[in-house]
Amino acid sequence: xxxxxxxxxxxxxxxxxxxxxxxxxxxxxxxxxxxxxxxxxxxxxxxxxxxxxxxxxxxxxxxxxxxxxxxxxxxxxxxxxxxxxxxxxxxxxxxxxxxxxxxxxxxxxxxxxxxxxxxxxxxxxxxxxxxxxxxxxxxxxxxxxxxxxxxxxxxxxxxxxxxxxxxxxxxxxxxxxxxxxxxxxxxxxxxxxxxxxxxxxxxxxxxxxxxxxxxxxxxxxxxxxxxxxxxxxxxxxxxxxxxxxxxxxxxxxxxxxxxxxxxxxxxxxxxxxxxxxxxxxxxxxxxxxxxxxxxxxxxxxxxxxxxxxxxxxxxxxxxxxxxxxxxxxxxxxxxxxxxxxxxxxxxxxxxxxxxxxxxxxxxxxxxxxxxxxxxxxxxxxxxxxxxxxxxxxxxxxxxxxxxxxxxxxxxxxxxxxxxxxxxxxxxxxxxxxxxxxxxxxxxxxxxxxxxxxxxxxxxxxxxxx
Amino acid sequence: xxxxxxxxxxxxxxxxxxxxxxxxxxxxxxxxxxxxxxxxxxxxxxxxxxxxxxxxxxxxxxxxxxxxxxxxxxxxxxxxxxxxxxxxxxxxxxxxxxxxxxxxxxxxxxxxxxxxxxxxxxxxxxxxxxxxxxxxxxxxxxxxxxxxxxxxxxxxxxxxxxxxxxxxxxxxxxxxxxxxxxxxxxxxxxxxxxxxxxxxxxxxxxxxxxxxxxxxxxxxxxxxxxxxxxxxxxxxxxxxxxxxxxxxxxxxxxxxxxxxxxxxxxxxxxxxxxxxxxxxxxxxxxxxxxxxxxxxxxxxxxxxxxxxxxxxxxxxxxxxxxxxxxxxxxxxxxxxxxxxxxxxxxxxxxxxxxxxxxxxxxxxxxxxxxxxxxxxxxxxxxxxxxxxxxxxxxxxxxxxxxxxxxxxxxxxxxxxxxxxxxxxxxxxxxxxxxxxxxxxxxxxxxxxxxxxxxxxxxxxxxxxxxxxxxxxxxxxxxxxxxxxxxxxxx
Numbered sequence: 036x037x038x039x040x041x042x043x044x045x046x047x048x049x050x051x052x053x054x055x056x057x058x059x060x061x062x063x064x065x066x067x068x069x070x071x072x073x074x075x076x077x078x079x080x081x082x083x084x085x086x087x088x089x090x091x092x093x094x095x096x097x098x099x100x101x102x103x104x105x106x107x108x109x110x111x112x113x114x115x116x117x118x119x120x121x122x123x124x125x126x127x128x129x130x131x132x133x134x135x136x137x138x139x140x141x142x143x144x145x146x147x148x149x150x151x152x153x154x155x156x157x158x159x160x161x162x163x164x165x166x167x168x169x170x171x172x173x174x175x176x177x178x179x180x181x182x183x184x185x186x187x188x189x190x191x192x193x194x195x196x197x198x199x200x201x202x203x204x205x206x207x208x209x210x211x212x213x214x215x216x217x218x219x220x221x222x223x224x225x226x227x228x229x230x231x232x233x234x235x236x237x238x239x240x241x242x243x244x245x246x247x248x249x250x251x252x253x254x255x256x257x258x259x260x261x262x263x264x265x266x267x268x269x270x271x272x273x274x275x276x277x278x279x280x281x282x283x284x285x286x287x288x289x290x291x292x293x294x295x296x297x298x299x300x301x302x303x304x305x306x307x308x309x310x311x312x313x314x315x316x317x318x319x320x321x322x323x324x325x326x327x328x329x330x331x332x333x334x335x336x337x338x339x340x341x342x343x344x345x346x347x348x349x350x351x352x353x354x355x356x357x358x359x360x361x362x363x364x365x366x367x368x369x370x371x372x373x374x375x376x377x378x379x380x381x382x383x384x385x386x387x388x389x390x391x392x393x394x395x396x397x398x399x400x401x402x403x404x405x406x407x408x409x410x411x412x413x414x415x416x417x418x419x420x421x422x423x424x425x426x427x428x429x430x431x432x433x434x435x436x437x438x439x440x441x442x443x444x445x446x447x448x449x450x451x452x453x454x455x456x457x458x459x460x461x462x463x464x465x466x467x468x469x470x471x472x473x474x475x476x477x478x479x480x481x482x483x484x485x486x487x488x489x490x491x492x493x494x495x496x497x498x499x500x
Numbered sequence: 501x502x503x504x505x506x507x508x509x510x511x512x513x514x515x516x517x518x519x520x521x522x523x524x525x526x527x528x529x530x531x532x533x534x535x536x537x538x539x540x541x542x543x544x545x546x547x548x549x550x551x552x553x554x555x556x557x558x559x560x561x562x563x564x565x566x567x568x569x570x571x572x573x574x575x576x577x578x579x580x581x582x583x584x585x586x587x588x589x590x591x592x593x594x595x596x597x598x599x600x601x602x603x604x605x606x607x608x609x610x611x612x613x614x615x616x617x618x619x620x621x622x623x624x625x626x627x628x629x630x631x632x633x634x635x636x637x638x639x640x641x642x643x644x645x646x647x648x649x650x651x652x653x654x655x656x657x658x659x660x661x662x663x664x665x666x667x668x669x670x671x672x673x674x675x676x677x678x679x680x681x682x683x684x685x686x687x688x689x690x691x692x693x694x695x696x697x698x699x700x701x702x703x704x705x706x707x708x709x710x711x712x713x714x715x716x717x718x719x720x721x722x723x724x725x726x727x728x729x730x731x732x733x734x735x736x737x738x739x740x741x742x743x744x745x746x747x748x749x750x751x752x753x754x755x756x757x758x759x760x761x762x763x764x765x766x767x768x769x770x771x772x773x774x775x776x777x778x779x780x781x782x783x784x785x786x787x788x789x790x791x792x793x794x795x796x797x798x799x800x801x802x803x804x805x806x807x808x809x810x811x812x813x814x815x816x817x818x819x820x821x822x823x824x825x826x827x828x829x830x831x832x833x834x835x836x837x838x839x840x841x842x843x844x845x846x847x848x849x850x851x852x853x854x855x856x857x858x859x860x861x862x863x864x865x866x867x868x869x870x871x872x873x874x875x876x877x878x879x880x881x882x883x884x885x886x887x888x889x890x891x892x893x894x895x896x897x898x899x900x901x902x903x904x905x906x907x908x909x910x911x912x913x914x915x916x917x918x919x920x921x922x923x924x925x926x927x928x929x930x931x932x933x934x935x936x937x938x939x940x941x942x943x944x945x946x947x948x949x950x951x952x953x954x955x956x957x958x959x960x961x962x963x964x965x966x967x968x969x970x971x972x973x974x975x976x977x978x979x980x981x982x983x984x985x986x987x988x989x990x
Binding site for chain 2: 289315339343362364366367368369370372378380381428430450452454474476478479498499
């Protein structure tokens with residue numbers, strides 16, 4: 036079907052710019068080559084007519100190309116500065132190829148007009164190159180040519196040109212737009228949609244421009260993530276030409292997509308902090324992922340006590356052998372660690388006297404499992420020396436609440452199990468001072484609901500179904 | 501390693517064993533005199549000589565573990581995800597309509613439905629409500645599990661490669677569809693050894709009264725690992741472990757003497773043939789002897805107070821029921837058994853799903869939740885990983901005719917749900933997402949090998965460095981794949 040209005044005709048003709056534009060480039064370049072032969076007086080016979088014919092055709096096709104180009108520039112949104120250079124260089128090519136043609140026609144070019152002609156041709160060549168390069172940059176992106184350039188040619192390390200994310204220390208205090216959203220956009224979108232390149236008329240590095248949108252309209256509809264072009268494009272299948280980021284570019288992670296959706300759904304406010312939107316639990320893991328270190332390939336032990344990082348000299352082997360011979364399990368917490376865990380699951384006869392033995396390796400004990408043994412409150416003078424103790428299980432032993440006060444020096448302790456003991460409310464409250472305590476299990480002890488509630492006012496960590 | 505070096509090494513082992521034969525003899529003497537059941541050595545190191553020098557148990561984990569032990573509540577048959585955990589409102593709207601062909605796509609369906617010419621969607625037979633502090637959806641069939649919503653992490657994006665029971669079960673348990681590889685429990689028993697040398701480190705409990713789909717003992721096989729790492733099955737009834745108790749009239753001292761005498765023969769034989777399986781046999785004899793004391797204590801429920809029994813439900817007093825086995829699992833966990841593997845059959849609902857799944861959930865829901873609560877109140881959930889899950893999921897379309905009263909669902913490897921709790925897993929979490937038909941995973945896919953890699957990670961094991969060489973190549977539980985699902989680790 037043919038276009039029916041004049042505007043549409045113009046728009047249609049404009050699309051011929053990329054077709055026509057290659058004619059002057061090819062023809063004029065051939066003219067240069069032939070002229071080089073002419074100056075060198077090589078074997079090409081009398082190129083005069085041929086060259087002037089080419090310059091004439093070059094001039095006509097360049098002019099046609101200029102017109103089509105001008106029509107095309109009306110419909111697309113191209114980077115304005117690049118477009119201006121391209122436009123004037125193109126016009127220059129049309130103009131100078133015409134002047135060259137006029138100069139070449141003179142029969143006495145060998146003598147009089149030769150310097151002038153040479154200068155004109157050189158300028159023509161220059162304009163042609165600049166116009167061609169800018170044209171390419173606008174269609175394919177300005178890093179198209181250099182993207183695959185070997186590093187020794189570019190002389191720069193590619194990684195350093197990447198957007199560097201700002202680290203987030205406390206997600207709740209972070210600004211959703213400035214700290215989180217821009218981090219994602221910067222990493223995944225800036226290379227085509229920022230000050231240095233504006234594909235599709237969209238810039239995401241500037242708040243106003245982001246909300247203004249691209250050549251197809253706005254990309255963000257506050258309160259409606261599902262209908263926001265930004266989200267729609269991101270969620271298209273990878274094969275789709277409209278998908279963003281395009282094929283071969285690093286896609287957004289599911290967490291990043293969720294963040295953008297959540298932000299837009301909640302009104303796409305650019306001033307609010309995360310805590311202002313009181314995120315619900317479904318989005319919490321997403322937000323948490325932004326606080327985590329980005330390059331997290333190591334065995335993450337963030338949730339483990341810092342005690343496990345301690346380097347200690349090996350524990351006294353004689354003591355370990357003695358304990359082992361009793362049937363007590365003594366095992367390093369992991370390979371290449373000298374910290375020990377001790378279990379008396381096979382030695383229920385363990386009592387206060389045997390606790391003496393443990394004091395010889397006091398610093399090494401991080402986990403002590405004494406449930407069901409015969410220890411009493413008297414053993415706690417020894418236990419209080421285990422400064423690196425993280426886990427203490429003394430369930431189902433004859434101990435009482437009075438012993439709890441002795442645990443107050445154990446700064447590293449995280450887990451205390453007094454299930455089935457005579458530990459009472461008063462004993463439980465003694466544990467309140469422990470800074471790293473995460474859980475106290477006091478089911479089936481003398482701890483009452485009241486004592487539990489009182490304790491949990493400070494830290495909600497005591498458990499007794 | 502060249503052959504000459506191997507022979508030299510094996511000589512070294514021979515010398516070692518001669519020495520230890522004396523040592524073990526003196527232990528026997530000690531037990532004769534004192535008649536108590538403790539040993540001079542700690543069994544947490546697998547002390548048998550291995551055929552290949554590089555095959556050494558880890559003994560100590562690669563890194564500090566989050567979980568010390570595992571209770572795996574295996575729901576064999578393929579529980580339907582959209583009747584339990586994966587709420588799909590679209591299915592109610594589209595009841596009776598054909599499943600869009602694009603959803604099935606190129607994916608395969610089983611031979612049981614492949615000649616069906618209609619695939620009508622079947623609305624879940626149950627309704628969903630939100631539970632827990634983050635409003636996760638659970639079905640009315642599992643009110644008790646819903647009650648522990650804040651303690652568990654539901655993974656709704658599991659997928660497997662197998663579509664039939666036996667290969668899918670074997671795949672989940674051993675990382676390979678064909679039987680012959682070691683089960684997870686065997687790998688862990690071999691790698692980390694026992695925390696309690698009076699009990700096996702890998703115990704299997706098979707519940708009765710489930711369904712007709714059988715389960716093969718290859719699922720708890722040791723594969724190429726030394727055979728004392730195979731799962732030890734506890735039976736219901738008078739003898740929980742077969743052939744464990746001494747015959748009437750045989751005194752425990754007599755048994756000890758007989759074992760010591762047999763040991764001498766075995767060591768002679770070992771010296772001659774260098775067969776590591778002789779070590780396994782010796783280990784098993786000694787374990788059986790110690791278990792004679794330890795097992796009756798485990799299976800004796802007379803000390804359990806009434807309110808604890810009530811928590812597990814009315815079946816708990818029936819030996820061999822799922823509830824009974826759950827309680828046993830807790831008692832084994834208290835005694836530091838490393839890997840406790842339960843199997844419940846009866847989740848294979850090809851037809852008449854409504855009554856089938858009602859029965860299966862009645863048998864399992866209360867006890868599964870009770871186990872988690874019981875472990876929690878005892879302070880054991882922190883370092884015990886509890887897993888609930890089957891070998892695959894079920895289709896959202898009906899198998900066979902869809903009527904008002906009855907319909908069925910076929911096997912579906914593409915997507916299924918499991919849950920985990922404790923042992924370093926985040927609590928109160930929903931992970932992964934399927935499409936509107938619970939047919940394909942659309943987000944955060946978790947492959948069986950990913951699940952296994954995560955399990956090993958929680959136990960302090962790097963699944964890529966934990967290998968065993970057999971028949972000329974090194975094997976891993978996760979074969980050649982598996983990524984740790986870090987997002988669900990607390």
